Amino acid sequence: MQQREIVDHPLRKWQETIWLLLAFLTPLFVNLWVEQQFEASKIWLLRTLIWLLVLLWFAGWMTNLRPKSLPTPLKTLIVILILILALSTAFSTNHFIAIFGTLDRANGVLTQISYFLLFICVATHIDATSSRRLLQVAIVTAVPITLFGLAQAAGWQPLPVITDARSDIITTLGRANFTGAYLALLLPLTFAAAQSTTNKLQQFGYGSLILLELIVIAFTQARAAWIAAIVGIGLLWWFQVAPRWPAKARWLSALAGIATLGTTLLLILQRGIANGGSIAARWTIWQASLRLLWPRLWLGYGADTLELHFPSVYPPQLVYYQGRGVVVDRAHNWLLDWLLNYGIVATLFFIILIFLVLRLGWRQLAEPKDGISQQLEVLPNRWVAACMAAACAQLVGNLFLFEVAATAVLFWLLLGIITATSLSPDLQTVPFALPHRARQVAVVLGCLLFSWAVWQSNLRPLLADSYSWRGTQALSQGNPSAALIAYETAVHHQPHRAPYHVAAALTAAQVGNFVQAEAAMAEAIALRPTDPVLYTQLAAIYAQEATVAPEKTDLAYGAYEQAIALAPTIGLTHQQFADLALRIGDEATAPQQAQQAVDLDATDGMAYGILGWAHSQSGDLAAAQTAFEQAVKWQPNLADFHLGLATVYAQQGDFAAAREALQHSLALDAAYAPALALQLQMQEK
Template identity: 25%
Template structure:
């Protein structure tokens, strides 16, 4: 009897700890995934990789421990109601089926490089849903997840606010627009995340008793709203509005007693707070973005007014254009084949879609972009998973929603407000899903909210649980399966993540010009993940860099052979096929120039691959650009070059290279009017391009309009007074007009001489640089920048005493000219005058105490002083 009691106690303890660890891993996943952004992986462009890795690894540990728990102690499965579980199991089967019959199994199983939303990742969303449902046994445990989501939202909002107010240096360096992304990687997904979590925070505001906590949640809700506005995501704004309307409408219909005097005050405070937040955002936007056109591309007013506008098929609606163009893809590849059932396969939309892309859609992004998804959650299921996947997903939505409405009264009144928060966030995801698709964090939270909704009924309505008893054989099978899946997932996820680190460092080396080191480290990445197209693409670029920089012909040939060896791996799982084939074409075209002996087969291969790229996307501009260069220079085929130039201009009428070639061709053929039309179009977007102005002057001269020709040439000379071609043509025109003396009136701008001086300095032609800077100083005698440049030239020429005099002159003209202080310190250090160097350095630090160069010089000076004392 005592032994049995002891054994039962051991079972209870083991049961407690196994369940606790599963619970902990799930809690950790909920907390970490939305905020995971390791700095060394350049957060702005691959935000999904750390998030997906966490989902797979933490999910694997949770699944493995759950399997052990089930095998030893649990001995049964607790599932949501049969109608809901059936829909979810069918949806999982549709994922498996579409992956097996995918048009590219590797992409469908592991996912595309940037997204990684293949079957392996999505499997863990299903696993997370069922594990949460099975593991959470009390309302207290459920609240742990609610509060974890609140803490995660605090972190997301914190970084969102930093970006909004331009207090995040790395983000300022990479921002291309005024939208903020926080830790979600993209503004749209930041909005998608917030519309799911804000209803949970709203529910907690009403539900918690502690006043300080209630006030803190209130301000968190308003901060989340501020960040939501800063995302400029219209779909999220609409989803938030729909969610709030649903929330309060449901409360009014079902909870008559909800609006106590206290809750009325809270509701009024929320309404006033939201209005106040809009005002704060509008003022912030005006000061930080609208007055800085180089930073801000959006405005609250314009984005709000454009909600719902232009839903027709126009060039300014890429989503609608994508939906329209994909109809032909659906009719051609899906409708009349078995793929109507199981689709094209997850993560394969882009390369299946591009042959059907229209000219309208190509014009939107000037032929250089690709829709990698449908930007509609339901279409993003239909195309990869067919009708089986779409109907099962709709069945899940309908069954969860109607089950919730029908059984709402079973939930304890004290918990209904929290339940409603989960249901509202879940609905908000689906509303924004009409114009967006989910990614790692947002899909995870969608399935977490689905689990929360069903857990409320599990805890309140005991007959809602579908219990399945498991035989020992069934438990053993589940254990073995979960062990295999977990080990497989952890192994490959960590291996892929390690490969990603190599890849990122390889790209850094390419960008810094260290292509040899880049190639070596990228080869290591490929060993870890040989099927990844992006890695092969990067290493081919590295070998191209080696070919271009090497002087030894054997090194060039070896780099070519190694680069060519990666072409098969590059093409095998290509996601953007046209760009991938374009890279292969560019590789052969550049190899033709880099290798000492001109091999005509290389340029023919280049032409073949570039045309192959256009077979996948006839409106892809990059391969056309490469073909234009080849036909105009290497192959000397003017007719084909013109054909390609006109194809580019059909997509992008302002494409400089294509337009310039076409205009030059028409000019040579004597069609001056056509050449004039093209140059005028180019001038409208490049009004300060001296070459375009000169070419227009030349065209007008040939058309006989000498006055207009004079006008364009003078504008060209105003930009570069030493532009010899423009001066020569102007002399001819003035001679014909009898105005030879007017040439003397052309003023030379000092900026021309400064630019020429800088170019000479860069080329180490210090004598010419000195002459140019001296001429510039004659035109602008009080310029500290020019004086500093003269000093720099003298310094590089070894004339340190003269350089010191010029640096001092620059500082006499401008006392806070930090660059001159640094240069003067360098000059004194070169002469060994540490005392003077220290005096100048300290003076410079008064004006710029945080200047990196001056701080570095201070450290260097201290080291030299220490060496001298020794």
């Protein structure tokens, strides 16, 4: 009777409601009224729900509802990990980002610790019935995601798509590879659900869903998702059958599987490097990240701070694989990301934690119980195997990717379920030593702390980002004054977010308020002093201001030089510097910076065009011709570069070639005044 009362306890029901909401809402939630519509919005939501879950856990503990106890090694590891993560944050180069994460990812140490808390709450409270219900809810999320993915593949795109991925199937996850990774995580669970029912209609439904998941994964064109899907299905089979094998057969099959997987991954890596593209980009990022790792091997740089440090080791060849101006904020390998964020000690403890959880699951698989699972109120082995297979599949897939909100939440929910299977299935009611009034005060204080934390960490960022979205909308409607007010409000709510200061600065410059623009950029740079992009944006503001105050040109030069000092191998910075020098007639700096740009990026048509005009102005017609030929090769749709080539041909007396180049220029822009002027000059000759 007492156990029945515990199961029906209101706090238990609220806790289950919250983790069901986490499993359902995290992958599906999209906020269309903020700038960060996908990942950050999901993080703000899930942190709020997890902290509410912790508050209920604490309230239950204070009202005599004692949770199940985690094994001592797991408790010790989690405490050690939280302490190391706190120490890493204390020594981080940017405390705010290390705590709260970047604006678009929001994956700071608060988020990582929230995942630990989610794991603890689920592992110490969930039972077999609730576990099955939670897994079913997670599987159900595949239905809208796969259907939405098919609709997007057919051309229906209701959401704003800004992606450099090969596929536009972003669904509600924000990117094609995130969609593929999440569906790969669900595949073993869907297979287990199909195995767990004898109802023919349900089996058909699950089979259809498995097919949909595989089709959408294929449409995402995400290699990491396919790797995770294959590993997940293979491990599901192995976890279901291997426990019945002799020990020698288990070991041999496990070693053979690991060897096969390792060989396959190496072949994929080798072929990907040779062919270029995303695999080559990841290999290049990994090599550069290792250069960053050694100086801060023990504690890392702090969570989510890679984008502040990667520019200093940016490999120039990366531009050929992922394009110009792409910010690298992840190593695209969970081991490297953990090492860079938190250091080698935390990474080792994290690996041990995962290993211990999987070992607990394996022990449960080694005890056959499917036939009497309902009577014992334990989770059937096929579900435990599915949870373990999905968790392992994510770890393998994230060797080429990184966790996002949807995959991370489900991953930690699965670890919690696996752990719960090894704990006593019964909760306890134990009288608490504190007086009743003291316990009430503790719960009230907990509620106040929860409210303050949610406001500061989740609601204020949400409010600020909504104003930033309003500013962007106002700019798109041609109302920069209203946009500036919106950005200033965003800064008010989140004064430590550099992107809001930058948005306010660029908008202020657009309306001619350069004093405010410079002040806002100074605030942004103070928040992120090692970010070269901020100095290029400051230089652009100075260059704009120099049209009315020529003395600002020296400040623009200084800002570009500082950006280059922080990140000397980014060709785009040299290109922008060269463009400014060309516009003000600096015949020494323009060709020097443009040449540096093309040396770093031999496909930069803009830099070649700038170099061509610089050489043309200095009278080096042969060098100008070579540069313009490269410019029109890599940037064939700009009339100005065809005009430059025509001008050089005309100056060298090759009027036939000049007329042909001029025709190309006028074909692109029939009203282009400089081209029409050259055409008139050539007609007079």
